[in-house]
Amino acid sequence: MKKQRICVDMDDTMCDTVGEHLARYNAEHGVNVLREQFHGQWLWDFVPEEHRPFLKKTMSCDDFFEDLDVFPHAVRVLERLQQHYEIYIATAAMIFPNSFASKYRWLQRHVPFISSDQYVYCGDKSILHADYLIDDIPGYLDRFMGQGVLFTQGHNVSNTKYPRVKDWLEVEEYFLPGGKARTESGVPRAEERPQD
Numbered sequence: 255m256k257k258q259r260i261c262v263d264m265d266d267t268m269c270d271t272v273g274e275h276l277a278r279y280n281a282e283h284g285v286n287v288l289r290e291q292f293h294g295q296w297l298w299d300f301v302p303e304e305h306r307p308f309l310k311k312t313m314s315c316d317d318f319f320e321d322l323d324v325f326p327h328a329v330r331v332l333e334r335l336q337q338h339y340e341i342y343i344a345t346a347a348m349i350f351p352n353s354f355a356s357k358y359r360w361l362q363r364h365v366p367f368i369s370s371d372q373y374v375y376c377g378d379k380s381i382l383h384a385d386y387l388i389d390d391i392p393g394y395l396d397r398f399m400g401q402g403v404l405f406t407q408g409h410n411v412s413n414t415k416y417p418r419v420k421d422w423l424e425v426e427e428y429f430l431p432g433g434k435a436r437t438e439s440g441v442p443r444a445e446e447r448p449q450d
């Protein structure tokens with residue numbers, strides 16, 4: 255049987271981009287802004303307008319995307335998913351072209367079992383041809399032809415349009431039977447999940 259295809263976003267889905275952005279912002283400005291303070295919006299929208307150029311400059315640094323923390327269980331679950339699905343990493347890299355090389359190195363280091371043939375650097379993600387897209391940005395899911403799965407982040411908490419996963423244990427639970435996730439949030443199941 256042909257495997258279904260899942261596209262997986264990187265920033266704030268596989269790795270903690272907001273966390274690194276916030277840490278650099280706090281260090282630069284000598285403040286201690288917490289994630290809870292901008293829950294429901296982007297860091298960009300929370301900071302004073304005069305600080306936004308710093309946020310942009312930070313993401314344009316060559317090393318920014320290199321050392322982002324990988325989310326718990328992401329590597330293990332992706333390795334397991336790849337046994338049952340075609341996995342493609344689909345990242346909107348064009349916004350920060352300096353990120354190309356560092357994103358490549360990050361993927362090689364953290365998910366070496368995913369071939370570089372399965373990396374997709376996108377502008378508009380509506381070009382993706384897949385059954386699922388796991389992403390934290392609802393706007394990308396709106397234009398995606400398959401089933402969107404929203405990876406919970408503070409900026410998307412008000413969106414109710416898509417099935418939601420709050421972490422990689424819930425990704426595992428959504429796509430695979432016998433996952434270790436607890437189903438406290440009642441994650442909807444994919445309709446045709448493969449059997450182990």
Ligand SMILES: [Mg+2]
Pocket residue numbers: 263264265266267389390391
């Ligand atoms: Mg993202």
